[in-house]
Amino acid sequence: MFKIKIFIFISFLVFGKLSAQMLNPTTTPGPDKFPNFNSEYIKKHEIKVLIFDIMDKKDLQIAEDKGLIHYYEFNKEGLLTRFYYTIISKTISHEIHTEFVNKKTKKVRNGGVRIKNEFIYDTISTYFFYDTINRLKMTRFNDGNYYESTYFDYNETNLPVKIIRAKETNVSTDKTNFQLGMQYVLSDERFQQIKTSNRQIKTICLNDEGRTYKEIISNFDDANHLISTSESYIATWINQESFFKYSLSGQMIEKSFHSNSGGSINVKTSYEYDSSGNLFTEKQFKNDVLLNELSYIYDESDRRVKSFLNRDHVNKSIRITKVAYKFW
Numbered sequence: 001m002f003k004i005k006i007f008i009f010i011s012f013l014v015f016g017k018l019s020a021q022m023l024n025p026t027t028t029p030g031p032d033k034f035p036n037f038n039s040e041y042i043k044k045h046e047i048k049v050l051i052f053d054i055m056d057k058k059d060l061q062i063a064e065d066k067g068l069i070h071y072y073e074f075n076k077e078g079l080l081t082r083f084y085y086t087i088i089s090k091t092i093s094h095e096i097h098t099e100f101v102n103k104k105t106k107k108v109r110n111g112g113v114r115i116k117n118e119f120i121y122d123t124i125s126t127y128f129f130y131d132t133i134n135r136l137k138m139t140r141f142n143d144g145n146y147y148e149s150t151y152f153d154y155n156e157t158n159l160p161v162k163i164i165r166a167k168e169t170n171v172s173t174d175k176t177n178f179q180l181g182m183q184y185v186l187s188d189e190r191f192q193q194i195k196t197s198n199r200q201i202k203t204i205c206l207n208d209e210g211r212t213y214k215e216i217i218s219n220f221d222d223a224n225h226l227i228s229t230s231e232s233y234i235a236t237w238i239n240q241e242s243f244f245k246y247s248l249s250g251q252m253i254e255k256s257f258h259s260n261s262g263g264s265i266n267v268k269t270s271y272e273y274d275s276s277g278n279l280f281t282e283k284q285f286k287n288d289v290l291l292n293e294l295s296y297i298y299d300e301s302d303r304r305v306k307s308f309l310n311r312d313h314v315n316k317s318i319r320i321t322k323v324a325y326k327f328w
Contacts, residue, residue, distance in 0.1 A: 021278045022305055025252045025271055027226050027244060043078030049326035059316040076328060077134055084125035159193040223250060276303055
């Protein structure tokens with residue numbers, strides 16, 4: 001499920017307009033689970049749809065195209081309005097029998113049996129809605145008959161002060177036309193945003209009962225880049241920290257995350273850029289072990305991302321993603 005945390009808003013405020021590339025790293029802890037699209041780039045190049053055509057290949061095995069896609073749709077302001085992806089819900093295997101072929105006493109083909117797989121897909125989607133000044137006000141997640149929405153309110157400085165997550169029902173007979181029926185609130189989080197200095201914000205997180213359960217200290221550099229966050233949970237001994245490093249041009253070159261929530265967890269991601277400032281290589285580590293290595297390939301004529309490769313060092317596989325564009 002696609003979930004939004006408070007860090008994404010900080011990322012949007014301080015990192016969303018740094019460069020002319022299409023993809024930017026985010027300030028969410030750990031590896032990015034969802035692309036952070038540069039809305040200015042999307043708008044400038046009049047991109048309406050991005051389609052990620054995904055194929056996985058295990059080492060020493062032939063790559064099999066299973067028809068998996070990630071689909072991203074944008075409005076004319078360059079903001080993401082719809083995301084869906086396909087997963088394989090069922091695999092049906094068919095036996096294909098081939099006959100022995102003999103021409104003029106010469107064997108052409110052996111007979112035998114081969115297996116052909118037919119895939120049945122489910123589609124999981126999320127819709128995004130914005131207010132009049134392009135702030136994210138709601139997301140709606142849908143998996144079959146399950147709907148879950150998240151609602152956002154902001155203060156005068158565009159920091160979140162309320163996030164409500166609710167399970168909902170769609171009473172419309174047309175699933176593409178959502179009509180709200182019942183609504184069950186899953187969580188109601190409130191935030192007090194306190195500017196303790198010109199380079200620091202303290203966020204007090206309140207639970208459904210209005211009690212403080214966590215405090216976050218966010219620190220910024222002179223260029224207003226987020227350089228660190230420190231989370232402290234009030235009722236427990238859990239502490240989590242994130243650190244961010246930037247190049248002289250303001251591009252993130254490293255982020256790290258430390259937590260004692262399940263033993264000692266240390267996650268780090270490093271970023272490298274080409275001479276044009278486009279994201280070139282991304283490496284993801286956990287406890288100093290290299291997990292994933294992403295390489296981005298650009299079209300030489302217009303410098304658009306045309307594909308990227310994700311080398312999974314743990315599972316000994318590679319994910320090949322080709323990028324297709326549709327324009328306004």
